[in-house]
Amino acid sequence: MARHNLGVVIGFEFTRTVKKRRFWATTLAIPAVLAVVFLLIFVSNSTTSVNEGAQRNAKITFTYTDSSGLIPASTAALFGGQLATDPGTALNDVRSGRSEAYFAYPADLSRDPIKVYGADKGIFENGKYDAVARRLLTTAAEQKIGSTQLTAAVSGTVKIETTTFKDGQLAGGVGAVVPPLLFLLIFYVSIILLSNQMLNSTLEEKENRVTEMILTTLDPTTLIIGKVIAVFMVGLVQLLVFMTPFGIGYVFFREQLSLPSFDLAHLTFEPGPMITGALLLVGGFTVFTGTLVAIGAVMPTAKEAGAVFGSIIALIFVPLYTVSLIVSDPHALIVQVFTYFPLSAPVTALLRNGFGTLNPVESVAVIVELFAVGFLTLRLAVHLFRYGSIEYSRKLSIRGTFGR
Structure with missing residues (x-):
């Protein structure tokens, strides 16, 4: 009798809960919200990926000064850059709108930051200035090193596989x-x-x-x-x-x-x-x-x-x-x-x-x-x-x- 009653209790409690509209409304609400969030993330990531790709491959015209001596003029020209003779004039040209951007590369890149000045084109699109400045410096460094292995070692992009043993x-x-x-x-x-x-x-x-x-x-x-x-x-x-x-x-x-x-x-x-x-x-x-x-x-x-x-x-x-x-x-x-x-x-x-x-x-x-x-x-x-x-x-x- 007790065993029969146990089955009755389990069946009654389970069916009573799952038959309630409130139970399914609460249970299905989270998956529905997750589906909407996933959709928004999908659309956002697609847009972000396109915009990031556009920034990495952006073509802009800019002037630059290079106190480090790492950037060849020919390499900068491929990116749309022209060497500036006077930093103050180059900065004023950006401020007045006569130039799209100006990059100032310091003598000691390990200590001082690269200063980037550009015409404001919105929070996200302004990122193309940073992307171009970094890509130019990376390309120049790779050319100077002349070795893909050394470039990978210096940039930290090498792959490491670790194997451990226990007993x-x-x-x-x-x-x-x-x-x-x-x-x-x-x-x-x-x-x-x-x-x-x-x-x-x-x-x-x-x-x-x-x-x-x-x-x-x-x-x-x-x-x-x-x-x-x-x-x-x-x-x-x-x-x-x-x-x-x-x-x-x-x-x-x-x-x-x-x-x-x-x-x-x-x-x-x-x-x-x-x-x-x-x-x-x-x-x-x-x-x-x-x-x-x-x-x-x-x-x-x-x-x-x-x-x-x-x-x-x-x-x-x-x-x-x-x-x-x-x-x-x-x-x-x-x-x-x-x-x-x-x-x-x-x-x-x-x-x-x-x-x-x-x-x-x-x-x-x-x-x-x-x-x-x-x-x-x-x-x-x-x-x-x-x-x-x-x-x-x-x-x-x-x-x-x-x-x-």
């Missing part, structure tokens, strides 16, 4: 870090999407004054577990809807949207970190689910629960403020505190797991702790709901419930 085996590098960190992304997305529903899962019936009728036919444990599973299923639907625009944009419009390119073949799925990440995700999700459901059972209204809810959610973002310390010095005291404090442990442990600083002993300890605390918080939530579901006008006394 005598080829290390995965960034490709081994990304997959375990995906569990951290899933954790954040799931908590952000589902936390409010977790909190309201027990508050809604309480505010509607129907919990007495529900508890006459359902065991509180069955009800709570059914609500948690239903909320998780709703979150999967939302996650799928939210991620669809990102998937379409990355697969079909990556270049147009200027999205970073990453070769998926370079990803390394190491069994240890992946299993650890999955267990940390499930354990952390259980802890926060039990905590939020318990808050909903104690508080009489959503308004009063909101204050406590904000403080709990804030705890999952606290470790991000020390992410550099977590990566560089994982054995620092504050990092160890964050690693084992139940509400900050999921994020901290997932970060350390991704970057390879969570050793097997610590992994087992944190996973066991999260599952134990998660189980206890869910049991506590059931106990509090049993007695707090009919406390409509005041906050439930936790001490009083244990006294019963």
Whole structure:
């Protein structure tokens, strides 16, 4: 009977949520906004690319002075430049409109800036002066060096490939870090999407004054577990809807949207970190689910629960403020505190797991702790709901419930 009731609760809670127009309006609003943003970025990048190309290949007439002696007159002429004999006269010609631009190259380019003067043609189009001045200097330097290899070395455009080894085996590098960190992304997305529903899962019936009728036919444990599973299923639907625009944009419009390119073949799925990440995700999700459901059972209204809810959610973002310390010095005291404090442990442990600083002993300890605390918080939530579901006008006394 309890198993049958669990299926009824899950089906009822899931269908009740997904049938609401407000749910789909909220769920589809973000993809719609993302689609508009992607369209604007696409149009903007297309226009910017055309304008940048026009600036790089812009043909202007200008005068210049060269105290460095690096720029040959013949090279400057190809860019539309003419050597000026007097800097003051050249500057006055630009000011009066008789000349389009004037470039003043200093004697020491490593210390002093190149001064560019030009006729104002708008914020963006004015960038062509800087582009031409740089291109002229780069071309002159390449001609003077006379070697493409030396030019690449000096300009810093050489490519470097780094290979590292761990325990005598080829290390995965960034490709081994990304997959375990995906569990951290899933954790954040799931908590952000589902936390409010977790909190309201027990508050809604309480505010509607129907919990007495529900508890006459359902065991509180069955009800709570059914609500948690239903909320998780709703979150999967939302996650799928939210991620669809990102998937379409990355697969079909990556270049147009200027999205970073990453070769998926370079990803390394190491069994240890992946299993650890999955267990940390499930354990952390259980802890926060039990905590939020318990808050909903104690508080009489959503308004009063909101204050406590904000403080709990804030705890999952606290470790991000020390992410550099977590990566560089994982054995620092504050990092160890964050690693084992139940509400900050999921994020901290997932970060350390991704970057390879969570050793097997610590992994087992944190996973066991999260599952134990998660189980206890869910049991506590059931106990509090049993007695707090009919406390409509005041906050439930936790001490009083244990006294019963």
